[in-house]
Amino acid sequence: MFDSVSFTNVLGGGALIGLSSLLLFTLNGRIAGICGMAFSLMATSLKNNIWRIIFLVGLVLGSAAFYWLTNTPLPPAPDSSLGWLILGGLLVGYGTSMGNGCTSGHGIAGIARLSPRSIIATLTFMAFAILALFIVKHVIGGDI
Amino acid sequence: MYYVTALITGLLFGAGLAASDMNNPVRVQGFLDLFGDWDPSLMFVMMGALAVAIPGFQWVLRKRAKPVFGKRFYLASKTVIDRDLVLGSALFGIGWALVGYCPGPAIAALSFGYSDVFIFVIAMMLGAKIHQFQAKSK
Numbered sequence: 001m002f003d004s005v006s007f008t009n010v011l012g013g014g015a016l017i018g019l020s021s022l023l024l025f026t027l028n029g030r031i032a033g034i035c036g037m038a039f040s041l042m043a044t045s046l047k048n049n050i051w052r053i054i055f056l057v058g059l060v061l062g063s064a065a066f067y068w069l070t071n072t073p074l075p076p077a078p079d080s081s082l083g084w085l086i087l088g089g090l091l092v093g094y095g096t097s098m099g100n101g102c103t104s105g106h107g108i109a110g111i112a113r114l115s116p117r118s119i120i121a122t123l124t125f126m127a128f129a130i131l132a133l134f135i136v137k138h139v140i141g142g143d144i
Numbered sequence: 145m146y147y148v149t150a151l152i153t154g155l156l157f158g159a160g161l162a163a164s165d166m167n168n169p170v171r172v173q174g175f176l177d178l179f180g181d182w183d184p185s186l187m188f189v190m191m192g193a194l195a196v197a198i199p200g201f202q203w204v205l206r207k208r209a210k211p212v213f214g215k216r217f218y219l220a221s222k223t224v225i226d227r228d229l230v231l232g233s234a235l236f237g238i239g240w241a242l243v244g245y246c247p248g249p250a251i252a253a254l255s256f257g258y259s260d261v262f263i264f265v266i267a268m269m270l271g272a273k274i275h276q277f278q279a280k281s282k
Binding site: 012016028039088097099103114122129 | 145149151152156157158161162194197204211214216232233252254255260264270274
């Protein structure tokens with residue numbers, strides 16, 4: 001069922017993400033919400049954003065280091081055409097800004113503190129993602 | 145220390161995304177394809193993350209009045225479930241399905257050197273900017 005990714009990898013990788021979220025909150029009092037961090041770069045001063053820039057650089061380096069150190073091939077680029085890429089990006093940016101969070105902020109940190117808003121947000125984006133994929137792939141037969 | 149912990153937690157998050165193959169948009173779309181050839185990976189990643197985060201957050205919120213290095217816990221100021229939360233999350237879900245990237249993996253994938261990733265991230269930042277602009281002018 002998992003082809004190249006083992007059970008240890010998905011549970012262990014998930015645990016690392018959960019640990020990151022927990023440590024950032026416990027130590028710095030901050031929610032590890034990636035979209036919130038990225039979009040704050042366009043909304044508040046550089047001084048307030050230093051920790052966010054450091055976290056995001058760490059995010060990029062942490063992923064790159066894993067592939068390099070474990071000799072794992074890089075994942076593929078998305079299959080999507082240019083139009084879907086741009087539309088998808090716009091919707092992800094607009095939607096997570098409007099909904100104040102994404103998979104990390106609502107789906108992990110928000111659920112971990114049992115926030116009703118985050119539970120509703122997570123159920124909503126999961127449901128709409130499953131529905132949208134079904135419509136585009138199985139109803140329209142689009143190549144995404 | 146505040147910045148050191150930001151770096152370490154960023155590294156951990158990135159390593160976790162890579163280890164669980166969540167930086168792979170095809171695998172994420174495989175999870176969302178509930179009615180096709182379903183790949184449950186993402187569900188196990190969420191379970192692994194929440195198994196650590198739920199007890200951890202609950203313990204910290206009960207036992208500590210403030211974080212170890214920061215001034216206070218920065219929690220979302222909004223508590224009501226409103227139209228923006230539901231509509232925004234729905235739009236996000238649709239965009240997520242179309243490409244297979246949510247914001248974390250899209251940013252983590254910037255080092256791969258794929259032009260598709262840059263296009264997606266620029267569109268994502270633009271989408272957020274449009275919303276920030278609208279919210280400000282309300």
